[in-house]
Amino acid sequence: MKIGIDIGGSHIGVGLIEGSELKDTVDKFFSLEDRNDIENAILRNIDELVNQLLFKYNISLENIESIGVACPGTVTDGKITSWNLGLKNYNLKSKLIEKYNLNVTVRNDGKCAALMEKKYGAMKDFDDCVFVNIGTGIGGAAFLGGELLEPKRYSGFEFGHMTLVKDGIPCTCGKKGCFERYCSIKALKTRITKTLNIDSTDMSGQYLREHVMVEYHDRIQDDINEFIDYLRIGICNLIDIFEPEVVCFGGSFSYYEGHPVLEKLIKEINKAGTTFNEEKPKIVTAFFKNDAGIIGATI
Ligand SMILES: [Zn+2]
Structure with missing residues (x-):
């Protein structure tokens, strides 16, 4: 064990x-x-x-x-x-x-989490994969030809810290306008609770997804649409760079499988003119959901 x-x-x-x-x-x-x-x-x-x-x-x-x-x-x-x-x-x-x-x-x-999903989970049948972990922040990994890409210096693949907005929201990393300031689940929660003027301190991701987003759907439509827009831009950038066969979402975003937010995101990505090449990758969620990281840590 x-x-x-x-x-x-x-x-x-x-x-x-x-x-x-x-x-x-x-x-x-x-x-x-x-x-x-x-x-x-x-x-x-x-x-x-x-x-x-x-x-x-x-x-x-x-x-x-x-x-x-x-x-x-x-x-x-x-x-x-x-x-x-x-x-x-x-x-x-x-x-x-x-x-x-x-x-x-x-x-x-x-x-x-990416290693786990590649070896046993949602990416196991693909060689070229991009894994995007969306939770408190955004992280990830990429595989080309079945191999995990690993830089010599640092971890690399800091997807969450690629600049999405010039002079945008300040990030904990010291830069401004980072992807995760707009597209992490934390950012989504902050945006929605601010619009609704409710306390977000003890709100779980599940509560946000299953109650708040359903109950107040009309009032937070703009927030959700903007979240999807930014996420689509970031993901399409990654698709253009890595040209993966599959993009897999991990972290708490993996629980959005079948949720209107993820359905709409996939629809937006699949529209013409969002990526350099017309053929889009398959978009899936992590098989092991939030457990991918804890199990993957031991392989
Ligand atoms: Zn940053």
Whole structure:
């Protein structure tokens, strides 16, 4: 058995993984206090959640082969730099090895989810693929000829930080007008709750999707249309660059499978004149949904 750890912008999930299956998962949201002391909070929460799982299944660390961590941002030799989390060169890998004395890998979450979907999920039958993880931010990966593209310097594939709007909304990365400021689920939530003048602090993605977007549909139509427009531009840019056979959406956006927002986005992308070449790729959502990262961290 392996332990997969998914560090998100707002929470940590720890899962027990057997083969390519997620046996169980426990998670915890960051408190305000955690956010002020994020480095220690990450370790403390991981420790608590790992113990919880081991206790639940009555197993010890000896039953665990390795630990894999998926986290947002750039990972270099196990060191995380993540503007979303407020981390700079945080060596989580060495801290976890010190604590658990197990083999530890730490990788960018978008890459972990992409590897999982490529090996076992929605992209397994394709060679040229673009994976776009849309959640708190936007990350991703690309495969050409079945191989994951990996730059020598940094993680690369910072899709979320390509500039979409000149002098646009300031981003946590220091630039302005980044793709994720307009097209992450967080950006969509911010936009909608601002229009409706409601509190978004504790609103889950599911609540936003299944209640708010249905109930207030007429009042937020412009927000949704603008979200789709920007997303279409960003995705079509990626299609022109990589010419993939498939584009797969991961992160919380993967739950929009069959939702009018994703249906409309696909329709817009498929219109004539949106990409350089007329033939469009297939557009799918992650088979493992939000679990792709936590399982993928261990492969
Ligand atoms: Zn940015």
